[in-house]
Amino acid sequence: MKIGIIGTGNMGKIMIEALVESEAISPSQLYITNRSIHKAKNIQKDIPLITVCKSISDTIQMADLLFLCVKPVDMFPILFKHRHLFSNNKCLVSITSPVSVKQLESIVDCSCARMIPSITNRVLAGVSLLSFGENCSTNWKLTLxxxxDNISIPVEIEEEITRVASDIVSCGPAFFSYITQRFIDGAVEETKISQQQATLLASQMLVGLGDLLKKNVYTLPSLQEKVCVKGGVTGEGITVLEREIGDMFNQLFQATHKKFKEDVQETNKQFNA
Structure with a gap:
């Protein structure tokens, strides 16, 4: 099987590195291209057996399975221009949420799916969100x-929860990285701990927390109960969090869904034209 990657930005590159590092595929199976071709060639320098294609059309013709890793507004022009190259034995996979699998199927005749990755997939962890088109073959569903499964835990989702699932899986690492950085900054500003020490301690705390959850030692609620001794220091901290966080996360999801609706409206104009 030959795999094509159209778009080698952040997520495209992460997918390439994860697939190769996990040995899910051989580098010789990969055919990649990018609008700025030097980005694709930089990846080839690190993974020499990858083939860099000069154009999108070359990539489509060479590959059986194609990952479209471009911005939502760039998808329709690419698909419409090259729709005749997507023969029905191929499979097209989008990695972005505003364009539905049904919209992909409205342009091309091949099997279509969506796979929303996470930066955590780079270390072969986290979740990949999968959605399949009505005409996606059983073989391609199993293959994808x-x-x-080689780089993540694959979870099939319904269209109506695509945005919130992506917020948790794909945006979540950025959200919690920001919160952790503020946690570190607060410690440095209020005490004599150094930025370096606080960063080390907080980072390792998160690694340990992840291991506890991964090994099912505790659930999130039971972990809080174990650490939060009644009348203790942790309880005082939790009281502050309860008071200050309020509806912050409600507002976060409201904001991401508002932007999502704007993106969907923009792509709908293209696909419904």
Whole structure:
């Protein structure tokens, strides 16, 4: 099986590195291209057996399975221009949420799916969100799920929860990185601990927390109960969090969904034209 990657920005590159590092595929199976071709060639320097294609059309013709890793507004022009190259034995996979699988199927005749990755997939962890088109063959469903399983936990989702699931899986690492950085900054500003020490301690705390959850030692609620001794220091901290956080996360999801609706409206104009 030959795999094409159209778009080698942040997520495209992460997918390439994860698939190769996990040995899910051989580098010689990969055919990649990018609008700025030097980005694709930089990846080839690190993974020499990858083939860099000069154009999108070359990539489509060479590959059986194609990942479209471009901005939502760039998808329709690419698909419309090259729709005749997507023969029905191929599979097209989008990694972005505003364009539905149904919209992909409205342009091309091949099997279509969506696979929303996470930066955590780079270390072969986290979740990949999968959605399949009505005409996606059983063989391609199994193939894509198997690939995702090598770099993540594959989870099939319904269209109506695509945005919130992506917020948690794909945006979540950025959100909690920001919160952790503010946690560190607060410690440095209020005490004599150094930025370096606080960063080390907080980072390792998160790694340990992840291991506890991964090994099912505790659930999130039970972990809080174990650490939060009644009348203790942790309880005082939790009281502050309860008071200050309020509806912050409600507002966060409201904001991401508002932007999502704007993106969907923009792409709908293209696909419904």
């Amino acid at each position: 799920t198997s690939l995702a």
